[in-house]
Amino acid sequence: MGEKAMGPLFLFLTVLFFVGSQSCPEVCRCVAKKKYGRHIADCSYKELREVPLGLPSNATTLTLSVNHITVLRGDSFEDLFDLQALWLSYNEISNIAKGSFAFLVQLRAIDLSHNRITDFPWGDLSNLTALQQLKLSSNLLEKVPADAFHTLKDLRSLWLSDNRLTVLSEGTFDSMPRLSLLQINHNPWNCSCKIWWLKTWLENTSVSIPEKESITCAAPERRKGLIFGRSLSMDCMRPSVQVVYHSHLGRGILHGGLSVLLHCTAMGTPPPEIRWKIQTSSQNVAISGANVEEGGNSLADTTSKHSKRVPFLVFKNGSMVISEFNKADEGIYTCQAQNDAGSQEDSVSISLASSESLADQPQKNIQDSKPQNKSCYPKSEEKIVVIYLSPVLPKTSSSGATGHELWPWAALLVSFLLALSC
Ligand SMILES: *[C@@H]1O[C@H](CO)[C@@H](O)[C@H](O)[C@H]1NC(C)=O
Ligand SMILES: *[C@@H]1O[C@H](CO)[C@@H](O)[C@H](O)[C@H]1NC(C)=O
Ligand SMILES: *[C@@H]1O[C@H](CO)[C@@H](O)[C@H](O)[C@H]1NC(C)=O
Ligand SMILES: *[C@@H]1O[C@H](CO)[C@@H](O)[C@H](O)[C@H]1NC(C)=O
Ligand SMILES: *[C@@H]1O[C@H](CO)[C@@H](O)[C@H](O)[C@H]1NC(C)=O
Ligand SMILES: *[C@@H]1O[C@H](CO)[C@@H](O)[C@H](O)[C@H]1NC(C)=O
Numbered sequence: 001m002g003e004k005a006m007g008p009l010f011l012f013l014t015v016l017f018f019v020g021s022q023s024c025p026e027v028c029r030c031v032a033k034k035k036y037g038r039h040i041a042d043c044s045y046k047e048l049r050e051v052p053l054g055l056p057s058n059a060t061t062l063t064l065s066v067n068h069i070t071v072l073r074g075d076s077f078e079d080l081f082d083l084q085a086l087w088l089s090y091n092e093i094s095n096i097a098k099g100s101f102a103f104l105v106q107l108r109a110i111d112l113s114h115n116r117i118t119d120f121p122w123g124d125l126s127n128l129t130a131l132q133q134l135k136l137s138s139n140l141l142e143k144v145p146a147d148a149f150h151t152l153k154d155l156r157s158l159w160l161s162d163n164r165l166t167v168l169s170e171g172t173f174d175s176m177p178r179l180s181l182l183q184i185n186h187n188p189w190n191c192s193c194k195i196w197w198l199k200t201w202l203e204n205t206s207v208s209i210p211e212k213e214s215i216t217c218a219a220p221e222r223r224k225g226l227i228f229g230r231s232l233s234m235d236c237m238r239p240s241v242q243v244v245y246h247s248h249l250g251r252g253i254l255h256g257g258l259s260v261l262l263h264c265t266a267m268g269t270p271p272p273e274i275r276w277k278i279q280t281s282s283q284n285v286a287i288s289g290a291n292v293e294e295g296g297n298s299l300a301d302t303t304s305k306h307s308k309r310v311p312f313l314v315f316k317n318g319s320m321v322i323s324e325f326n327k328a329d330e331g332i333y334t335c336q337a338q339n340d341a342g343s344q345e346d347s348v349s350i351s352l353a354s355s356e357s358l359a360d361q362p363q364k365n366i367q368d369s370k371p372q373n374k375s376c377y378p379k380s381e382e383k384i385v386v387i388y389l390s391p392v393l394p395k396t397s398s399s400g401a402t403g404h405e406l407w408p409w410a411a412l413l414v415s416f417l418l419a420l421s422c
Pocket of ligand 3: 190191194220340
């Protein structure tokens with residue numbers, strides 16, 4: 001028998017032996033390393049323009065590096081459930097369909113460096129909980145969502161260097177307890193207060209950050225070229241905010257009913273913007289900026305979508321007046337202060353109780369409707385205001401005419417409770 005016949009036969013038998021009924025694309029080389037339980041499909045350096053079809057479905061490593069692949073389709077890696085390593089560096093990938101990686105739940109390492117990726121299917125990462133290495137360096141990424149890495153509890157190394165990132169949201173790297181290597185150098189960082197957190201984080205983290213001297217500012221103009229280290233001075237201060245309840249309201253602005261005055265004091269650099277959030281049992285209202293002039297005239301339409309009356313008057317000085325405060329206005333009043341360096345909020349819960357019903361526990365209701373503790377930093381105590389009303393029947397009026405504008409507010413009692421902080 002000639003060598004010529006033996007070759008293909010041997011190859012056929014080998015493939016049969018190692019791959020079983022599994023296929024292997026002609027251009028690739030599929031090898032099984034039984035001892036390690038690894039099945040490698042190597043299709044690198046093949047001038048490929050697409051991910052080849054017919055990849056062995058139990059491949060654990062797929063190498064497609066150094067080709068001309070431009071697109072990854074949603075089904076490019078379909079059925080490769082066992083894949084643990086996916087090498088795609090040095091291609092021309094610019095387009096990755098959502099879901100391309102979503103079912104690669106065993107994936108531990110993925111290398112997409114040296115491509116042309118502008119938009120990564122970040123949502124896919126939420127399925128890749130086994131991922132330990134994510135290499136996205138040398139691409140054209142401009143943004144990384146704040147929660148992109150939130151499920152990657154096992155991630156150890158993350159390459160984002162050589163991209164077009166200008167800013168990252170605070171906490172982007174917080175959910176990766178095992179992270180030990182992070183590359184973010186060679187990006188055109190915008191050194192505004194939005195990224196101030198990163199500067200302090202870098203100073204303090206135990207994660208290894210190579211090429212720190214190449215983490216530099218590209219903007220603003222006055223910081224261009226400066227290195228992100230200790231010497232970079234940035235005048236930034238997170239907002240601090242406090243809501244205070246004022247029991248008395250000067251006459252003149254409003255007439256009739258009980259008017260509640262809250263004042264929100266916010267500080268920070270740059271000066272924070274204030275936003276009120278009102279959460280009652282029947283509505284959620286958000287008001288950004290003032291909606292009345294100092295004199296009390298309504299400025300623009302209220303941002304409240306649900307209510308017709310304008311019960312929440314927000315002044316430029318940070319005060320808010322709730323006119324004709326009644327049962328329906330009971331709820332949580334939150335002032336949120338935000339600037340580029342961060343955001344903080346402070347709340348006060350306000351409820352009404354009549355003196356006859358001192359025994360009902362309005363606090364209980366309030367605690368039940370406590371807002372969700374999305375952001376517990378920095379901790380703040382919960383303030384609860386309970387306004388106890390003592391209706392005194394007007395002498396001249398029959399009991400039928402106890403419209404609330406006639407009620408003298410004999411007793412206003414304020415209680416501040418220290419509730420559990422976050
Ligand atoms: C694929 O899995 C089957 C069944 O576990 C196995 O017999 C076969 O050898 C595997 N393929 C490769 C490439 O090893
Ligand atoms: C990815 O995760 C989502 C939510 O956890 C799940 O609904 C979806 O089926 C997963 N996708 C795949 C392809 O496994
Ligand atoms: C940098 O960030 C600041 C603050 O967010 C923004 O106003 C400015 O336009 C940004 N500059 C560039 C060049 O992106
Ligand atoms: C650095 O970490 C220490 C301990 O975790 C902390 O006390 C300190 O405030 C941190 N410094 C900065 C600049 O974040
Ligand atoms: C803010 O302005 C309103 C309307 O002029 C006024 O009633 C209120 O007392 C002011 N608040 C403070 C804290 O000065
Ligand atoms: C609120 O904080 C507690 C304690 O940190 C946490 O267990 C809980 O899940 C948080 N609730 C929400 C809605 O985030």
